[in-house]
Amino acid sequence: MSAVQVKRALISVSDKTGIIEFAKELEKLGVEIISTGGTAALLQKEGVKVIGISDVTGFPEILDGRLKTLDPHIHGGLLAVRDNEKHVQQIAEHNITPIDLVVVNLYPFKQTISKPNVAFAEAIENIDIGGPTMLRSAAKNHKYVTVIVDADDYSKVLEEIQTNGSVSDETKRKLAAKVFRHTAAYDALISQYLTEQVGEQLPESYTVTYEKVQDLRYGENPHQTAAFYREPLAGQGNIATAKQLHGKELSYNNINDGNAALAIVKEFSEPAIVAVKHTNPCGVGIGATILEAYQKAYESDPVSIFGGIIAANRPIDKETALQMKEIFLEIIMAPSFTEEALEILQEKKNLRLLELGDLTAKDKAAWKLTSVEGGALVQSEDAKQITEADLEVVTDRKPTKKEIEQLLFAWKVVKHVKSNAIVLAKDNMTIGVGAGQMNRVGAARIAIEQAGDKAFRSVLASDAFFPMPDTVEEAAKAGITAVIQPGGSIRDEDSIKVANEHGIAMVFTKIRHFKH
Template identity: 55%
Template structure:
């Protein structure tokens, strides 16, 4: 008779699976709560204590950590010496292990969970069983996922589980234990306050295989953070439209990063190819939309739109007039949703904005041979710390506009220049190899220059040419980080044109 060891936290679909194992000639060894469930279902089980001759101790911390269990898993059936050792010590081989692990992830996701509770939900015996069974996959079938129950039963019913399937299940088990240990590692590292661990362990869960990646010849997959964030494009509820593409997700993520900067009044961010083509704000969402649209009525075509207020009918009717890829908002009024959903392909996403200030995690980017990791750029901007460096002092209105432009340039690809008034962006220059070209692009888009216009630069001016271009265009206020060895040249140029210029002391590169 073959033997199966069953010990699971997730007991969904367990009883039918084990009943089929019994019908196929397996005897069942089980532990604790799993044994109770099987016994109540009328399935005869053998307790682990009967196998080991030793009781569960230390409040269940030690149950299966015993040679009578692990030798039964690790013995090679093709090795006569192994089999002789089993016979000598009266150890029965174990042919199938069905184990899933203590709910550590679910425990640490609970609000206010204490360290002691988290520690008690670190499974020790379960990973040991899985690792042992997986190491000996040529002789042992290891099952960690209820999604695999049917396949295992199907193959057993035909004779035995194939070696190919056992190999695949073993690899899956090691992925599970690696991910499990990664979460424990992340949690404990955070608890002890280590910011730069010598090993960085990250784990993600497959969400879907995508149609393609950045281009149609590139395969792509979407993986979700194992500890999901509430304010994330992956947490949004899609109300209408096709699945999001690889590029859609990247653009939508940028739109969310930008829109969370603007909380105090209705704001609309139009994102195009990872850069804002228009940001508008107003007393109403409709007014904010009008201003975002006016910022660049050409580039907004096919854009990704993020709004920080629920979409109303008036705003929806205006958005409906042009082609948009995605609209993200904290909600949609029923009549607004009806209007926008008339377009088959537009993606409409609803996301809870109450979590927009949740603590961010490290962001990573791949490079050949490794990854870069950094904190997110979520610095709260504080104009009271800014330094006026010119003879002309900015007015209160200019300072308010500078803050708006500064937040906009923060989410524009470097080299980044944004020209804006206190209602909307007027011109955006992004991603140029030199700053003066970005300045020329932004100023050209802003022409004719609004008398309220300010210019924001994400990093310092290496020369005074950007200040000169701003002065010649009629811009009267500039916000920039400062810190160049030629700052004095830029200050003198600003004074020449009567420009009020402030240094923030902080740059916002976005590569």
């Protein structure tokens, strides 16, 4: 069949961006316009001739506008197959005129539930029914009907109508695909909201939606394609909503590493700096000031921090910026930057500076989604924290107050290191990190070797229990004085015995922190 000429359009939008100009251009082209409620009132006010929806359906809008477009005169005009003789005959018998163009966007459900303390009734009232139904009808029948859900597509469609009087099959197909993405995301957000309201955590089907932030130059490696998405309701204090103040565009690895650094720095209430390479911490320090914290993080591993990702939980000031400027860093993330700090750091052309906002803002309970071939794994985030009261001393010697402080510090870090993981800490800083090893004693040897002489009188944290006493034996050789680990091995007594022989204090947390 020949291309469908656009003669009749139905316009009903909540977001009225650009709609007046678009409707006026359609009117110039001789397109008849049907409209509803507030959209019709706006277009008429602007001098656009509009046919009211009730004039088409022969039925008034009722139920406070809940019912207006759910009518055969609308959906018959959208769903009729134009080259099906029976369809054409039926709509003629019922005085149904085909609709060639649908322009609809939906009630602002996301904006409604984004408001603090929104009432449940208000959220429910902003679930659109007629809009998605019209969109789905038009998109299903996109061979004959052009459907627009995004104001960014007005100009493309208008250009094709102006040139050809119709819209190409390729454009209609692309627009239909966008509609189904849009309605799927809309329904996913509603289902998430209602599921949370009734307290379901892992329902029988798991539907999530994300909004694109940006296309990325490439993925983890140059031969991989990638994009960055964020949750529709993401709050402050995360990399998805951070404001980039300076530097090159973020890469896939930047974002992944930045997220890892941010997760660690959020563990600390005191001023803290975390340096990350390949999602593992290479330096973590806390201090009385953010400058002191940075100095400790730097001293943790002056080699690995080069080219690293830095996360801070306090604003970056002039003195800290001056020291940061001395080395090559990929990213510095912080709640904010002073004007002097910004001026100093912006001298480095490619250094990315991200303003995070409030890191103490509490988002809803987070879930981690990991794709696997043919499916996905979903689990709650590892948000478990411990205090001194949670520790069980299992050795003859109890740790000193200072050792307990360092053990808890090391425990906060080892939680975020790839397993098998060992972290050595001393004087409020990491001094050795053994990450991602196939056996635990191997991770311990790496951490001890990295620490060198600093290992003497340091403490050791392990993300899981010791299946054999060899890790404690390595700790004793290095002069480590205290160990924190989950405990729970059938051979715990072997490790406890070795610790007692060397005067090492050991505590159990009864919590494991595997990270894969």
